[in-house]
Amino acid sequence: MTVLLVLLTFLTFIVIDYLMSRRRLAVEVASTQPARDLEVAFVEGFRVPRELRYHPGHTWVLRERKNLVRVGIDEFAAALMGKITRMELPRPGLWVRQGQKIFSFYRDGEKAEMVSPTEGEVVEVNTEALKEPALLRKDPYGSGWLLLIHAPDDETVSRNLVPRQLVREWMREAVERLYLRQPRLAGAVAADGGRPVEDLFAALPGESWTKLTQEFFLT
Amino acid sequence: MKFAWPRTFWRSVFLLVLAAGVYATWIRITGGLGASTHLSDEFPWGLWIGFDVLCGVGLAAGGFTLAAGVHIFNIRRYEPIVRPAILTAFLGYLLVIVALLYDLGRPERIWHPLVMWNPRSVMFEVAWCVTLYTTVLFFEVFPLVLERLGHRRPLAWMHRAMIPLVVAGVILSTLHQSSLGSLYLIVPEKLHPLWYTPWLPLLFFVSAISVGLAMTIFESWHSSKAFGHQLELPLLAGLGRLLAVVLLIYLTLRFRDLERRGVLGQAVEPAPETWLFWLEIGLTALPMFLLFRASTRRRPRSLYWCAVMVIFGFVAHRLNVSVTGMEAASGATYFPKWTEISVTLAIVALGFAAFRLAAKYLPVFEPAREAAEGPARPEVALAAAD
Numbered sequence: 054m055t056v057l058l059v060l061l062t063f064l065t066f067i068v069i070d071y072l073m074s075r076r077r078l079a080v081e082v083a084s085t086q087p088a089r090d091l092e093v094a095f096v097e098g099f100r101v102p103r104e105l106r107y108h109p110g111h112t113w114v115l116r117e118r119k120n121l122v123r124v125g126i127d128e129f130a131a132a133l134m135g136k137i138t139r140m141e142l143p144r145p146g147l148w149v150r151q152g153q154k155i156f157s158f159y160r161d162g163e164k165a166e167m168v169s170p171t172e173g174e175v176v177e178v179n180t181e182a183l184k185e186p187a188l189l190r191k192d193p194y195g196s197g198w199l200l201l202i203h204a205p206d207d208e209t210v211s212r213n214l215v216p217r218q219l220v221r222e223w224m225r226e227a228v229e230r231l232y233l234r235q236p237r238l239a240g241a242v243a244a245d246g247g248r249p250v251e252d253l254f255a256a257l258p259g260e261s262w263t264k265l266t267q268e269f270f271l272t
Numbered sequence: 273m274k275f276a277w278p279r280t281f282w283r284s285v286f287l288l289v290l291a292a293g294v295y296a297t298w299i300r301i302t303g304g305l306g307a308s309t310h311l312s313d314e315f316p317w318g319l320w321i322g323f324d325v326l327c328g329v330g331l332a333a334g335g336f337t338l339a340a341g342v343h344i345f346n347i348r349r350y351e352p353i354v355r356p357a358i359l360t361a362f363l364g365y366l367l368v369i370v371a372l373l374y375d376l377g378r379p380e381r382i383w384h385p386l387v388m389w390n391p392r393s394v395m396f397e398v399a400w401c402v403t404l405y406t407t408v409l410f411f412e413v414f415p416l417v418l419e420r421l422g423h424r425r426p427l428a429w430m431h432r433a434m435i436p437l438v439v440a441g442v443i444l445s446t447l448h449q450s451s452l453g454s455l456y457l458i459v460p461e462k463l464h465p466l467w468y469t470p471w472l473p474l475l476f477f478v479s480a481i482s483v484g485l486a487m488t489i490f491e492s493w494h495s496s497k498a499f500g501h502q503l504e505l506p507l508l509a510g511l512g513r514l515l516a517v518v519l520l521i522y523l524t525l526r527f528r529d530l531e532r533r534g535v536l537g538q539a540v541e542p543a544p545e546t547w548l549f550w551l552e553i554g555l556t557a558l559p560m561f562l563l564f565r566a567s568t569r570r571r572p573r574s575l576y577w578c579a580v581m582v583i584f585g586f587v588a589h590r591l592n593v594s595v596t597g598m599e600a601a602s603g604a605t606y607f608p609k610w611t612e613i614s615v616t617l618a619i620v621a622l623g624f625a626a627f628r629l630a631a632k633y634l635p636v637f638e639p640a641r642e643a644a645e646g647p648a649r650p651e652v653a654l655a656a657a658d
Contacts, residue, residue: 054607055318055319055322055595055596055606055607056588056591056595056596058607058608058613059319059323059587059591060584060588062613062617063584063587064584067580070282073281119500146571146572146573147570147571148505148570172502174503174572174573205496205497205501205502206500206501206502210502
């Protein structure tokens with residue numbers, strides 16, 4: 054019975070510690086609000102909120118609190134992909150690495166992938182966005198968020214993101230690179246006061262959706 | 273401050289456990305083993321040997337397993353988790369020695385085996401190996417202190433001596449991890465057939481490797497949470513796969529041995545030993561099956577719980593050998609006294625606290641700074657000057 058005494062004693066400690074950390078995480082997750090007022094800046098007509106940090110593969114990360122970050126795709130990526138019909142996200146509990154392909158999007162039988170801007174354990178998935186992929190285009194920085202990630206070392210991984218002072222330049226370069234492929238797009242942007250059209254890909258006849266997204270999303 | 277209560281909770285638990293341990297120590301010192309334990313002439317080894325020593329030494333095996341992998345087999349990618357594993361091993365061995373002081377009738381004579389040699393005794397070999405290996409671990413941990421203090425020259429010397437030290441550590445560990453099993457080879461009539469086997473040294477050694485890997489995963493998980501370090505999941509997943517293979521080898525040996533000795537039938541007899549035997553096997557086999565699945569290894573929580581099961585299976589085996597398997601033949605029923613439990617808990621709590629302090633003040637989670645950092649620069653400068 055000594056065996057049971059020892060195992061049960063240590064199991065009690067381990068379970069208490071585990072439940073306490075789960076509960077703390079659950080409280081933290083529940084207390085975060087996806088929609089918040091972000092200070093919006095525009096680069097070539099695309100919204101680029103200043104509070105967010107960006108991965109060069111056009112995903113963003115928002116530090117909700119210590120070790121808890123929200124993740125999504127930026128407006129440029131959402132507009133470039135346009136009318137996606139379905140997407141796949143990693144399940145809660147899965148550990149994702151920075152730069153790992155974790156998002157899959159589908160359009161007309163083609164697949165596009167995007168990478169994680171951070172490293173950590175997925176704690177929540179935006180099921181609303183899964184049900185209604187159009188949210189990504191409507192509100193990529195609000196209701197179109199994709200994951201909540203528990204990132205134990207969010208400071209270290211943030212070093213690999215686009216430096217804050219270079220975000221405008223980085224986004225401008227991406228937009229110009231896209232417009233070089235189809236100059237008509239620049240005109241389409243200007244038509245309604247500088248905002249991009251809903252579906253940029255639709256204005257790029259002859260392009261492969263998968264190849265185009267691979268180039269811009271670094272996949 | 274809203275979420276500070278878990279830390280406060282664990283600090284309170286630590287202080288309570290420590291207070292009970294101090295009081296139990298007082299009883300042990302003033303009243304002796306009779307007043308502080310439920311041990312007897314019929315049953316002389318209980319929780320302090322079964323858990324604190326037999327399990328403690330095994331649980332600290334991550335140090336030699338990983339050090340051998342990185343420094344001898346040159347699997348450098350595991351380097352980021354070597355330092356915490358070696359620190360865990362060092363603290364583990366120190367605490368094993370502390371625990372032994374409680375169990376020895378005359379603790380002030382703990383040094384006797386070092387000068388009063390009895391080379392025919394397994395215990396003599398264990399005493400020497402544990403002493404030497406603890407010294408080796410000290411020299412493996414000491415570079416952390418030198419790095420912290422910025423003493424580069426002695427650090428360079430230490431790094432040069434690292435490979436011989438690691439080789440010595442692996443040899444010493446192999447010797448005494450198996451010798452702990454050899455201790456029970458002298459009780460073939462007393463130890464239950466489900467656990468007595470001439471293969472005990474081999475089983476103890478293989479199980480020490482498995483629990484060393486499991487402890488590395490366990491420690492990495494808690495360090496990641498406590499210190500906000502990145503979880504080295506790809507590395508831990510690799511360890512998980514290796515762990516599954518080691519567990520398979522262990523279970524194959526275990527059942528091959530039972531079948532070879534013709535005692536497999538006793539594993540289905542209705543007896544308390546049978547239940548505890550299957551508990552031990554279940555806690556080893558279940559994580560093995562789970563760890564062979566890539567999906568388990570990709571999830572930190574699954575990996576963590578598998579490591580916990582492996583550790584529990586290991587503890588169950590060591591306690592079954594040292595306590596459960598000895599009860600029937602001794603004619604005595606042993607259940608630890610509260611003082612024994614308090615001392616054990618206090619020792620474990622001290623281990624956690626010491627690790628936390630060391631991690632706070634020493635560069636445990638930083639990659640090893642090349643000792644050549646100091647001398648290398650002048651060499652480059654000289655080359656340039658030439």
